[in-house]
Amino acid sequence: MYALGVVAQSVASRRADRGLGGLGLLARLARDRLYLLGFAGQLGGFALAFLARAGLPLYLVQAGSSCAVGLATLFGALVLGWRVRPVEVAVLVVMALGLVLLVASATPSTAHDLPPMAAVVLFGLPLAVMAAAQRRVGRPVPLAALAGLAFAVVAVTSRTIADEPVLGLPLNALAWVMVAAALVGQSYLALALGRGSATSTVATMDATTVVLTSVVGIAALGDRVAPGREWWVGLGVALVVSGVLLLGFADRFTRAPARVAG
Template sequence: MSTGWFYLAAMIGMYGVANLLQSMAAAKTTAHHTLDPALLVRLARHRTYLVGLLCQMLGFILAFLARRDLPLFLVQASMAAGLGVTAILGVLVLKWRLPPAEISLLVLLCLGIAALVISAQPHPSRDIGVTGEIALVVTLGLVAVLGLLAAKLHGAPGSVALGALAGMSFGAAAVASRPLANAHSVDAFITDPLLYILIAHSLVAQLLLGLAMQRGSTTAAVAAMDAACAIPPAIIGLMFLGDKVRPGLGWLAAVGFVATLASVIGMTFFAEPQHHHAIGRHRRPDQFVGTRRAPE
């Protein structure tokens, strides 16, 4: 049995906790309306954000290890299951109230992930080649430019747009990590350009996600991110990286992927805001409307 399954399960839990803690810190930080790296410094002043960032880093490492054997369509879609963990913890810890539509979508998400787990077949990755590396660098520049424009959006549209761009960059990092995870030595790992492409995409995505969480619903921001980082890597993995589906279960993989994607996209429409910011106004952390101040 592949160890990738263990890494996959642990990854889901880590990402769920990370989303919740980073959302709590973002709700207590003065809102930004530009793509300003200083936001990460402001967020880092909160212990909750630092713990959430640590959980996200652990989730990232676990996802990296899972991608060594498991196909991208499974690992990327399973990252969305962390959203379910976030929602459950939000209800238990922060007293979030989830609408019936969001609860139904979370159930659909779980069913979709289950179908993907059943249909996925572990298999090592192929090399991405120089052309693939260039494409990932171009994608990084495109995401950065679009991020500068999306950072000017307020409310739910800004949350969804920035979350989607964060997902694109996280997805590009995932594509880079799939062949990188098969490096046979430390020297090969450190000297591989994919490592630095992965780091650059991850930093840009982290900044975009921090901005997205300030602008409306946490679940909407994360759902948009998960949707955007699921489709391109899944297609690239199946077409170019040697990802495989168990014989005769292609239909189940397709149904599971569509169900997972439909659930996370649906959450961008039905999820209700857990916190709000008045863009450009400076408030003390306990003055934000619509949220109870959580202890750090």
């Protein structure tokens, strides 16, 4: 669902970006059916990831989500005529191997609760700065990295509240931080997709998110690893992140940007 959403959003963002800021671009894209289809895919992927975070460590859930960049490449090849090269197939195999290592080393656990007010300040202030600084960032790679930072906040906050009763979420301050982070991340992602390659944009974003959430999850949230398999996690994350980056930047430097009608 993430992969289908990224491909649809990429095409829609390229034809809509006319130098608008992130929120202005989102307002224009809200009237684009193709973008809304892609957003629905992103929303469905987020819902599934949110449910998974209730009992699984972030290093596994985020690594699994990041593999959407490989599926996006395959979908682009089948539907949009992207050329998939042998090196990309090899990279997809490496990513799959990394994901297998993470699955084999993950142990289900419930995350430690974060102090609500401290977490709101810790996450809210950087999000406010990011929202105010969107017009000052113009290049796709920094935009994608900042999108990854915002989505890392989404992952960390949702990991701590995913096991809470659904009806109580509107009263949880962290739930609103999660929503704000998702909006900021989505606006940065829209800008990055409009100005750069879809694959390299998602690669940069996902690599940022996977690394940050893996560290925070193990260090602060109590994400557990099967005894004796700690190095499996390190190797698995390294393989997934390396594969994501290689796939993204190989696409950036060797594939001509797709022409978009509009």
